[in-house]
Amino acid sequence: MRLLVSGRETAPPPTNPCGYPYPPISDIIGWWDASCPDTLDLGPLGINYPVRGIADSIGNGNDMVKFNASYPFYNTTLFNTTYPGVLFTATDLGCLYCPNFPLGTGNTLTAWYVGTFSGPASGGFGRTLSYNMGASPGGFEVMSAFSNNTVTFYRGNFPAGLISTTGAIYPAGHRFIFTVSALGIMTIYIDGVASATVMVAGNWISNGTLLFGGEAGASSGGFWTGLAGEWGISTAFADASGVAALDAYLATKWGL
Numbered sequence: 001m002r003l004l005v006s007g008r009e010t011a012p013p014p015t016n017p018c019g020y021p022y023p024p025i026s027d028i029i030g031w032w033d034a035s036c037p038d039t040l041d042l043g044p045l046g047i048n049y050p051v052r053g054i055a056d057s058i059g060n061g062n063d064m065v066k067f068n069a070s071y072p073f074y075n076t077t078l079f080n081t082t083y084p085g086v087l088f089t090a091t092d093l094g095c096l097y098c099p100n101f102p103l104g105t106g107n108t109l110t111a112w113y114v115g116t117f118s119g120p121a122s123g124g125f126g127r128t129l130s131y132n133m134g135a136s137p138g139g140f141e142v143m144s145a146f147s148n149n150t151v152t153f154y155r156g157n158f159p160a161g162l163i164s165t166t167g168a169i170y171p172a173g174h175r176f177i178f179t180v181s182a183l184g185i186m187t188i189y190i191d192g193v194a195s196a197t198v199m200v201a202g203n204w205i206s207n208g209t210l211l212f213g214g215e216a217g218a219s220s221g222g223f224w225t226g227l228a229g230e231w232g233i234s235t236a237f238a239d240a241s242g243v244a245a246l247d248a249y250l251a252t253k254w255g256l
Helices: 240-253
Strands: 003-005 008-010 028-033 040-042 049-054 064-066 073-079 083-088 096-101 109-115 127-131 140-143 151-154 162-164 174-180 185-190 208-212 226-234
Touching: 028 096, 049 096, 073 226, 109 127, 109 140, 109 240, 127 226, 140 174, 151 185, 162 185, 174 240, 208 226
Parallel strands: none
Antiparallel strands: 003 008, 028 226, 040 049, 049 064, 049 073, 064 096, 073 083, 083 226, 096 208, 109 174, 109 226, 127 140, 127 208, 140 151, 151 162, 174 185
């Protein structure tokens, strides 16, 4: 199908394997979407389905697979009571990872996930997102930091982390968006509301390990308990208007 715009034909917006439009931001290098069953590699059903892997919906081949012997779990109504979701449990050490993730060596970022704050039994330093953990400032981390209603955004081991506490606790669903500008200004948005900012400038280190739900080499303290519907990473910086567009897309898609 092609669309007519001002009398001209134009291609329709790109979609993932299930026909869902791409998130409204450029330079996406990874997008993992539990609402698209065609991208999920699932094991046999127990109470829920074990997740062996999830394909990159943007089509770059940056697929994520289970990190160790344990699994996160999927079902069609896990998130927000009526939406598909993936359950990560710190006590099971279940998370997903993508080795050699091509983040590049630029200095901007927009990352997001639709999901919850940390749930019961999350590790004290449970990582929701972790890239090049400990690389300063070439990596980043999103973690719980011993709280069920906070999100902390770090670049490597720099002590200047950004903390936000807006929103209802687990299992309530939220939209979380994290941005880094070319100047290194870091911002957290929860349900469209911006936190205070902190500046940590520097360039990323490419081809590191990206994890969702844990950190490389961690004990149970580094693994996360929570629910997620989708997550993604772009090397572009979304300003306030760009974040508003992305947030509106996520809110509509996930009934939030």
